[in-house]
Amino acid sequence: MTPADEAATACERIIRTLQADERVPAISAAVTRADRPAWTFHIGDAGAGRPVRPATQFRIGSVTKTFTAVLVLQLRDAGMLDLDDQLDAHLALPAHGQLTIRSVLNHTSGLQREPWGNLWDTIDVPDGPRLLEEVAKAEAVLSPRRRWHYSNLGFALLGHLVAAKTGSSWPDVLQDRLLTPLGLTDTTVQPRDDAAQGYLVEAYSDFARPEPHFDLAGAAAAAQLWSTADDMARWALFLAQPDPAVIARSTLEEMYEPVVVTDPVHWHTGWGLGLQVAPQGIGSDRAIDIGHNGAMPGFLAGVWCRRGVTIGAAVLGSSGTAGGIVAAPHQLIAASLREDPMDVEPFVIGDAAPREYAGILGRWWSEGSEFVFRWTKGHLEARSASAVAAAPPAVFAFEAPDLLRTVSGREAGERLELFRDPDGTVSYMRWATYRFTRDQETYA
Incomplete structure (x- = not known):
């Protein structure tokens, strides 16, 4: 076996084991490297007996936030805003307009987690005008910059800010500025007809109950997108090795920098500007993975790259309870690099120091x-x-x-x-x- 074959075998076993042990109806996984052909693997039932295919879409949930964050940083780089601006400098709000764009990006704004109302209990999702109007009813549950507190509402507002600054809609700006330039043709705001069905797999039987698919409407910028593992692995590789025509490397490195930890006890995950930062390994094996997890009813997703290494991995699954889905991209990255190390770049004679x-x-x-x-x-x-x-x-x-x-x-x-x-x-x-x-x- 070649090293590439060894890596493929190891990665496939990770996904097969995950699918069997955590009883995931369908999984799609991919690893994309700058120095190797992409690896993909798909297993399971996408719904109604349909096999998972490379083009099968899954809901990626909050991985959507990474796209919204990059759009905001693009606007910053274009001089259209500053991260320390208040929201109401760019978006008319009935309340909470004093919060800074930066604090919303790194989830230290103190804004409540969800839009006003009991969205996840009633599935009553507000449209854009209603969401903005009901911001007046939302709470500031913590003082700004007090600590990390995840807020889908905050990222929904960033989507409306992007729309206000560009004079377009968040979906159109996303398409024009990211999806089309990067060739992410399988990433869409609305699911295709053959998208995977999401499930709740019962704890004490093998029965899987379908979860509803619904539009996030006014909160779309927080968690609306559908995609494939291949598209998401390529998005992860972009986060590791950006196209300078889309965003500067220095800007992405700014987004990487953790400014707050999510857990004050274990310190296992930090948060930068719209990106999660997850340390891997210890001592000389220490590495940093950058990316985001996503969850929607019936779906989990993990999309990650490794800082300083041109590799990205994505695992998308049709179960809302299989926590191993979000751990698997880190395992795939480790297995790929262990079994098939990156090519060693030759030394090239450079210029002398001044x-x-x-x-x-x-x-x-x-x-x-x-x-x-x-x-x-x-x-x-x-x-x-x-x-x-x-x-x-x-x-x-x-x-x-x-x-x-x-x-x-x-x-x-x-x-x-x-x-x-x-x-x-x-x-x-x-x-x-x-x-x-x-x-x-x-x-x-």
Whole structure:
């Protein structure tokens, strides 16, 4: 067997085991890598005895939020809004307009979880005008920025904000700005006729009861979309390796940065700007997966990429109770990389560091700890000597003679100042005001 065959066998076994053990009527799964052909696998009954096919759509629920978040960041990058703007700077609201766009994106707005009313009890979903009108009845259940609190209502409002800023509808903006440019032809706002049926699989029998399919109407931007595993794995790969014509890599990296944890005890998941951040492994095997899970009646979905690796995975299932569905993408990523590691990129001779800054390169010490500064791919970067491989380096940009600015990674935004002896040698540096010297030194 080739490594690719080994990976395919391992991934298929993960999905077959999940489908059997957690009694999922239908599962569709895919892994997409930049360096390999896509792997897909489909198993089960999509409803009425129909086999699952590659084009079978499943409801992806809150994975929809990742699309809405990218649309908001596109508008920010176009200068149409600022993330620290209040909602009511761009969207007329009867209440809660003082909440910032940023706080809604990372679920720290304190806004109640759902639109006003008992949506999940009555399946009475408000249309757009009614949802906005009933915002006046919604509660602020926590003070803004107090802690993480998931809010579908918040993301519904972001969808209306996108529509207000573009003069179009959220579905049309989604199609024009994301689905069409990325070729996600199997991702739709409304399900196709042959979409999978979602089920509630009874706990103590093998009977599966169909769940209703309904339109989220005014809350569509939070959880409306239907898609296939192949489309979602390619969306996950886009989140790892964006098309710069759609969104800048620096913007996606901004979205990755966790600003709050979802669980104050276990700290197993963080939240960036519309994206979940899930650490995987420990020690030197530490990795970070970026993505989102989704749930709607009868469906669960997990769509994830791995930070710093061009790989994405998606698992879509037609059971609302099989929690292994949302764990499986992480398992697929791990199995694919374990059995068939990424190609090793060859070393390519690069340009020399600018002559006046060559003296920066090498080992430096600060607070008793060792750092390594290197010139690579046309920029200066630094890493702690003890950093795990998955940790991104600090990257610097030149701002003035002997003054650089950290543009990403550790101490992002801080200055790196160079101090020279009379002969021009860099004798020490200050990074974020901390002294860096060639040898270990005390503060004295």
